[in-house]
Amino acid sequence: MSVNKFNPEGYHDPTAYEALVKIEKEERRHPYRPVVYICSPFSGNVERNAENARRYCRFAVDSGYIPIAPHLLFPQFLDETNPDERCLAICMDIALLGKCTELWVFGGNITKGMRIEIEKAKCKRQPIRYFTEACEEVSK
Secondary structure (H helix, E strand, C coil), rough: CEEEEECCCCCCCCHHHHHHHHHHHHHHCCCCCCCCEECCCCCHHHHHHHHHHHHHHHHHHHCCCCEHHHHHHHCCCCCCHHHHHHHHHHHHHHHHHHHCCCEECCCCCCHHHHHHHHHHHEEECCCEEEEECCCECCCC
């Protein structure tokens, strides 16, 4: 254990010790997971692209991250074919991107929407990581 039973003055401090041990155990059970933005194609073959996005999210979870994939959420209540709602979705995407620690780009096909997200991340100096469709990281 990394928790000391003694306070900085050298006196035995069981109350602080027990509290710190409890915190340490809780951190091991529920480690910190950074939030990452999943950037991948949606338009075109929507069914296949949505399945890929779910797979990319699972990859992020298995890698110790919390994924955010707005293109899996917003089309459930916004119409991608309506220009006003498409613009609203992009604004909401950018707001969520600002809450993430990194942008993860998947696949070699960069769509117009993905370009907007990548440019915003660059402007905000957010780390950007690139992956193949098979979830293998590549350098850019």
